[in-house]
Amino acid sequence: MPADHRTISPTTPHFWRDAQLPFIEARCIEDGRKVCYSRHSHDVFSIGAITSGSSTYLHEKTSLTISTGxxxxxxxxxxxxxxxIEDQPWSYIMLYIDAGWLASIQQVCSVGEAQAFRPIAATHTHSxxxxEGLLTLHAMLIDPAVDALRKHEATLAYCLLMQQTLGCSAPPVRKANQKVERAxxxxxxxxLEAVRxxxxxxxxxLSxxxxxxxxxxxxxxTPHAYLINRRIQLAQTQLREGDPITDVAVQTGFAxxxxxxxxxxxxxxxTPGQYKP
Known part of the structure; x- marks a missing residue:
């Protein structure tokens, strides 16, 4: 594929959003050495591509090295x-997709029931x-010259491809513990409260x-890390809706x-300012 699809322009915004396509958000990082994450989760489905270099990838109980492709x-x-990994350069792109919207794609592929999203079993792939489809879709999404209808159709097509490629395997079954789920x-x-x-x-x-x-x-x-992660998820929603950062900080329970x-x-x-539209 053309080399320019693999290169993330330094002028590309950290986040891309479009009010006409509220079910998807895109992000790119040109220099992964400048970012570092703690363990976290999202309330949406996330899919990304390593566009250059290598990094560590922690997914729940597994940890591995991933690289370009x-x-x-x-x-x-x-x-x-x-x-x-130490000071090795790497870059990547990410898409964040509403799980409810993605469930409708699964219906077309005859998996899942009703409107419930069925988790994808694969945590990574070298397909x-x-x-290449993800790079092409990302380039199209951030291109202001491409209209929303074409972007919508391209997103549908890619998600269908992803579901057809990876969605047939049964996801790992987690043994339910009702008491822990009640917690x-x-x-x-x-x-949003001071939970003890x-x-x-x-x-x-439970003890x-x-x-x-x-x-x-x-x-x-831990329960505390889970609590903080939920507050951050709520803060993301409020920031996307345009709420002032100072208000969001107070409303989501931070000191x-x-x-x-x-x-x-x-x-x-x-930062919240970089994330905010």
């Missing part, structure tokens, strides 16, 4: 982090078609020691704007 995939809620639900409901561990334990009817161990096994985060800035950048390797 690798496509990575994260289902909503999957804990992950991609970070540089040339998916890699997560309690955090979800009270994430004993309150979570009381809601789940502190058991809760910490079982929660990490299920969600690959002050400086604290919010630090935690946001730690999770997303970008």
């Amino acid at each position: 690798t496509v990575v995939l994260m289902n909503p809620g999957d804990v992950h982090a991609c970070n540089p 040339v078609a998916l890699f 997560a639900a309690y955090i979800d409901q009270h994430c 561990l004993e309150e979570i334990c009381r809601a789940a009817n 502190e020691a058991y809760l910490i161990r079982a929660f990490e096994q299920r969600y690959h985060m 002050d704007q400086a604290h919010f800035q630090r935690v946001f950048k730690k999770h997303l390797a970008v």
